[in-house]
Amino acid sequence: MKTTVTTRDVGDVKIVELHGKITIGAGDLQMREAIHAAVSGGATKLIVDMKDVTTIDSSGVGELVGCYTTATNRGAKLKLLNLPPKISDVLTVTQLITVFDVFTNEKEAVASF
Amino acid sequence: MTESSAPSPGPIVLWLSSRYENLELGQAVLEYVCRLRGIENDAEHWIGVALREALANAIKHGNRQDPSRRVMLSLGGSANDLEIVVGDEGEGFETAAVADPLAPENQMKTSGRGIFYMKTFMDDVTFSRDERGGTVLTMRKHIGSDQKKGVQTR
Numbered sequence: 001m002k003t004t005v006t007t008r009d010v011g012d013v014k015i016v017e018l019h020g021k022i023t024i025g026a027g028d029l030q031m032r033e034a035i036h037a038a039v040s041g042g043a044t045k046l047i048v049d050m051k052d053v054t055t056i057d058s059s060g061v062g063e064l065v066g067c068y069t070t071a072t073n074r075g076a077k078l079k080l081l082n083l084p085p086k087i088s089d090v091l092t093v094t095q096l097i098t099v100f101d102v103f104t105n106e107k108e109a110v111a112s113f
Numbered sequence: 114m115t116e117s118s119a120p121s122p123g124p125i126v127l128w129l130s131s132r133y134e135n136l137e138l139g140q141a142v143l144e145y146v147c148r149l150r151g152i153e154n155d156a157e158h159w160i161g162v163a164l165r166e167a168l169a170n171a172i173k174h175g176n177r178q179d180p181s182r183r184v185m186l187s188l189g190g191s192a193n194d195l196e197i198v199v200g201d202e203g204e205g206f207e208t209a210a211v212a213d214p215l216a217p218e219n220q221m222k223t224s225g226r227g228i229f230y231m232k233t234f235m236d237d238v239t240f241s242r243d244e245r246g247g248t249v250l251t252m253r254k255h256i257g258s259d260q261k262k263g264v265q266t267r
Contacts, residue, residue, distance in 0.1 A: 024169045025133030055158075057165050058230055062223035069221060086158060093233050094214055094226055 003027035005034045013110050014043040015081075019052040022060030031060070035067040035078070044076040045113040049106070051082035056090055065096065077101075081109045124189030124196075129168070131176040131184060131201075139168050139186050143197075146188050150195065152256050159234040160195065160254050166227040167199040167250050175201025175248050194236075195256055200249045205242045 003020035005027070016034050021027050031048075038046060048064070056064075071078040079101040083091070091097040103109035125142060129135040143164050147157040168184060176182035182202040190196035212219050214226045232238045237253040 023136070023165060024173070025136075055162065055165075057162065057169065058224070058226040059169065061226055065221055066223040069223075090162070090230070094229065095220065099220070 003030055005030045007034060007038060010106070010110050013045040013047060013113060014038045015047045015049055015106070017049045017052070021055045022050075022053055022063070023055060023057040024059035028057075028060045028063040032063045032067060036070060039071055039074050039076050046071055046076055046078040047081050047103075047106070047109050048078065049081040050084065050087055053084060053087050056087050061090060061094065061096065065099075068100065077113060079103060079109055079112065081106060124187045124198075127186045129184045129186060130180045131172040131178055131182050132180055133169070133172060135172075135184070136165050136168050139164055142186070142188060146195070150256060152195065156254065156256070160197075163231045163234045163238075163252055163254075164197055164199075166231050167197065167252065170227050171199050171201035171203075171248070171250070174206065175203030177203065190253065190256075193255060193257060195254045197235075197252045197254075198249065199252075200243060201247045202245070203247050205246050205248050208240050 003018075003022070003026050005019070006017045008015050008017070016031070016038065018027065018031055022031055035046065035048070068078050081103045083102055088097065091100070101112065103112065125146065127139070127142060129138065140161050143161055144157065147160065152160070168186065171184040172178060176184065185198070185200040187198040188195070208228070211228055212225050214220070214222070214229045219225060228238070231252060235252040236255050239251050241249045241251070243249050
């Protein structure tokens with residue numbers, strides 16, 4: 001499955017939808033570019049929807065952490081939506097799950113900012 | 114021949130150039146071996162994550178992404194375990210120098226979790242050096258009734 005990244009707006013919230021693998025040399029850089037572009041474009045409320053992410057590796061996790069830090073340093077907030085169980089597990093074993101605000105409902109995520 | 118009585122088809126040995134695209138080839142061969150060995154989908158997923166970390170480490174840190182340097186992948190083992198060996202043509206590294214990704218000061222670092230994931234998802238992970246100084250990583254996963262380790266986070 002080829003990795004694709006799409007973005008859309010819900011009010012003043014930018015939703016970044018990831019599809020496929022977020023792994024080294026593939027989706028990790030696409031995710032970073034999309035989130036950095038959103039932040040550089042002035043977005044301050046970001047939701048990363050991971051419903052269709054099939055696999056994430058340490059490089060993808062690292063990029064996700066880097067995106068969170070970049071957003072925070074620029075005064076933006078980045079939250080996660082629809083984590084598949086195995087993606088949640090990968091974040092949990094490294095205790096990163098506690099770093100992110102994680103939602104299972106888009107409306108609730110949008111309303112949380 | 115039923116799946117459960119299929120013999121271990123190993124070892125299968127591949128030599129890969131140091132390109133990230135070859136992670137997909139390694140994973141495809143792993144999936145073939147897991148199907149042949151009757152390894153369940155859940156276990157296959159986590160073994161696949163560990164394998165991708167091992168290959169990515171060999172390509173990135175071992176062979177410095179030099180396509181002329183090769184990565185050796187061997188998939189074998191016995192009736193009760195799957196053994197994965199990944200070797201690179203790099204200069205080796207000290208595993209003791211790898212920082213603990215769970216330490217608070219490392220939590221927000223953008224790298225340094227690969228070996229941790231391998232050790233989490235496999236039952237045994239060891240590093241050694243070959244005669245030329247390259248790193249040889251050996252990982253084992255118990256399979257069948259002997260399987261003891263999975264991801265239990267919920």
